[in-house]
Amino acid sequence: MHSVHYELIKVCPTTGARLGRLHTPHGVFETPMFMPVGTQATVKTISPEELYDMESQIILANTYHLFLRPGHELVRTAGGLHKFMNYKRGMLTDSGGFQVFSLSAMRKIEEAGVTFRSHIDGSKRFLSPEIATEVQEALGADIAMAFDECIPYPADYEYAKTSTERTSRWARRCLEVHTGNNQSLFGIVQGGMYPDLRRLSAEKLSQMDFAGYGIGGLSVGEPKPLMYEVLAETTQHLPASKARYLMGVGTPDCMAEAVALGVDMFDCVFPTRVARNGTAMVPTGRLVVRNAVYTEDFRPIDESCTCYTCRNYSRAYIRHLFHCKETFALRLLSIHNLHFLLDFAKQMRLSIASDRFPAFKNDFMLNYRI
RNA sequence: GUGGCUGUGGUGAAGUGGUUAACACGGCGGAUUGUGGCUCCGUUACUCGUGGGUUCGAUCCCCACCAGUCACC
Numbered sequence: 001m002h003s004v005h006y007e008l009i010k011v012c013p014t015t016g017a018r019l020g021r022l023h024t025p026h027g028v029f030e031t032p033m034f035m036p037v038g039t040q041a042t043v044k045t046i047s048p049e050e051l052y053d054m055e056s057q058i059i060l061a062n063t064y065h066l067f068l069r070p071g072h073e074l075v076r077t078a079g080g081l082h083k084f085m086n087y088k089r090g091m092l093t094d095s096g097g098f099q100v101f102s103l104s105a106m107r108k109i110e111e112a113g114v115t116f117r118s119h120i121d122g123s124k125r126f127l128s129p130e131i132a133t134e135v136q137e138a139l140g141a142d143i144a145m146a147f148d149e150c151i152p153y154p155a156d157y158e159y160a161k162t163s164t165e166r167t168s169r170w171a172r173r174c175l176e177v178h179t180g181n182n183q184s185l186f187g188i189v190q191g192g193m194y195p196d197l198r199r200l201s202a203e204k205l206s207q208m209d210f211a212g213y214g215i216g217g218l219s220v221g222e223p224k225p226l227m228y229e230v231l232a233e234t235t236q237h238l239p240a241s242k243a244r245y246l247m248g249v250g251t252p253d254c255m256a257e258a259v260a261l262g263v264d265m266f267d268c269v270f271p272t273r274v275a276r277n278g279t280a281m282v283p284t285g286r287l288v289v290r291n292a293v294y295t296e297d298f299r300p301i302d303e304s305c306t307c308y309t310c311r312n313y314s315r316a317y318i319r320h321l322f323h324c325k326e327t328f329a330l331r332l333l334s335i336h337n338l339h340f341l342l343d344f345a346k347q348m349r350l351s352i353a354s355d356r357f358p359a360f361k362n363d364f365m366l367n368y369r370i
Numbered sequence: 371g372u373g374g375c376u377g378u379g380g381u382g383a384a385g386u387g388g389u390u391a392a393c394a395c396g397g398c399g400g401a402u403u404g405u406g407g408c409u410c411c412g413u414u415a416c417u418c419g420u421g422g423g424u425u426c427g428a429u430c431c432c433c434a435c436c437a438g439u440c441a442c443c
Contacts, residue, residue: 039405060404098404119406150404188404219403247404254403269405276407292398323397330407 002211004143004184006031006243006264012357016235016262019352022058022212022243024090024142025182026082029057031243031264032352034250034345035092036338037272040065041075041085044272045331046338048087054307054339055346058090058142060267063135064099068118068125072138080140091141092267095132095174095188097148098216098248109149111166129173137180145214146174148188153220160192168204175208184211186245193222195233202237212243215263219249228257235262252281252344253368256361259348266345271337276330278322281340285369287315289333294319307339 007021020031036043036051039062043051051059061081066072078084081091100107100116107116113128129147136144148167151160171187178185187210191197205213215234218227231246238244243264249255250268258266271281278290280301287301300310301318309318309332321329351360 037405044405044407062405065405094404102404103406145404148404214404216404221403245404250403266403268403270403273405273407274402276405277402279402288400290399325407327407 002184003180003182004211006212006241008240010352012260012352013355014358015260015361017259017348017352017357018262018264019349020243020264022090022264024058026088026090026142027057029090030346030349032255032259032345032348033057033265034255034341035060035265035267036342037267037269038085038087039269040069041081043334043338044276045327045334046272048085050308050335051087051338052089054335054342056089056338056342058092058265059087060092060094061085061139061141062096062099063093063132063139063145064096064103064127066093066139067096067127067135068120072135076138076140080138082140090143092143092186093136093139093141093145094247095136095145095147096127097132097145097188098150100127101150101152111169113147114149129170130177133174133177133185137178137183140180140183142183143212144178144180144183144185146171146185146187146210148190148214148216150220151190151192151217153193153217153222155192157192157194157197160190160194160197164190164192164197164201168201171205171210172208175210186210186212186214186243188214188216188247189234189238190217191230191234192217193226193230195230198230198234199237202234206237206239210242212245212265213238214245214247216247218246219254224254224257227254228261231258231263232261238262250341252341253365255341255344256348256364259352260357260361268341271341272334275333275337278319278329278333280333281337283364284367289315289318290322291319301333301336302340305336305340307336309333309336309339 004024009019011018022029035058038059041061075084100114103119104116107114115126132147147170149163151163167190187205189201191201245265246258246263249266250270280287280289282302294315297315351357
């Protein structure tokens with residue numbers, strides 16, 4: 001038995017939505033769940049106590065960033081990520097594969113691994129399945145991800161095929177060197193936008209003994225209907241007994257559609273990133289609190305929201321803080337957006353539990369714009 | 371009071387006797403999906419202190435006035 005394992009509680013009778021629990025060394029967490037992103041060992045502007053208050057469960061940190069700074073050995077010396085950043089609930093580390101491609105100016109990909117330049121100082125670095133796994137063991141999160149290549153969109157079939165096959169070989173190498181007792185490894189399905197490659201990738205990885213499965217390479221610029229199509233093709237070939245984690249997705253509409261297709265976990269920078277740019281997530285879509293219409297609007301961001309921000313501050317005040325570039329503004333909207341998505345995931349869980357997920361999803365989509 | 375200098379959008383400022391008056395900031399919109407509090411995109415002066423004059427034509431040349439500023443008194 002893996003240190004992290006998924007317990008399926010029930011499946012929605014009409015969609016593929018799953019209610020479950022993820023058992024980890026740092027607690028048992030309920031799925032479907034949204035995982036806030038804490039790239040550099042902090043969810044930007046938010047303290048662990050505030051995360052507990054908004055019922056955050058697992059949070060994410062980035063291998064790529066922590067590998068470059070402060071270095072995984074330092075985190076190991078600190079006693080691991082949990083102790084280092086003082087977060088007591090679940091943690092997951094991304095493998096660094098995605099960042100090597102999205103952040104690095106130059107990189108060279110070979111069977112052995114990827115050579116790239118640090119976005120911090122330009123120094124030449126190397127990351128491979130073995131190194132990414134070792135680094136993640138040093139970081140010590142409950143869940144580590146296999147080192148993969150996120151295929152860009154669009155990509156031609158030959159490229160996608162070559163890359164996907166390599167990612168599968170890399171996945172096996174990660175599994176072979178992984179030894180963490182209190183850490184489990186998730187494999188990552190790729191395959192680009194090609195159904196047969198997705199199926200192949202899902203089947204290949206399912207044969208390996210991973211604790212769960214990431215679904216990568218989606219939400220990379222493709223139209224949403226295509227993403228749902230490819231996602232459906234992926235989840236149906238994954239074992240029902242393991243958790244499915246759709247990587248990088250985190251707008252409520254996409255999450256609802258993905259849950260209906262059997263996804264259990266999500267992470268996304270969207271809520272915290274747009275928060276720092278003055279956008280609040282609300283049931284009707286987005287509220288750009290920077291906008292001039294809110295200059296004298298003393299209502300909270302969302303009158304039905306129970307978060308700290310909405311209980312205490314007005315749109316006009318937050319708008320004012322944004323225009324003054326006050327950092328409190330970033331915190332207030334980050335708290336609200338995280339609360340919004342965490343609560344949205346909770347509502348999905350409750351609706352699956354009470355057999356009204358399809359209605360919940362429909363009602364939500366009816367009001368949601370963009 | 372006398373002499374000098376200056377007067378261009380919210381701000382700092384380019385500019386030329388002749389089609390739609392640079393640029394930066396700000397403002398106003400938008401983008402943002404395995405995180406650079408970054409960034410990117412669009413938009414923002416029927417008009418160059420006011421009134422006259424010269425000229426085919428003036429933001430640009432001339433005069434007066436007004437305003438600001440410096441020096442002297």
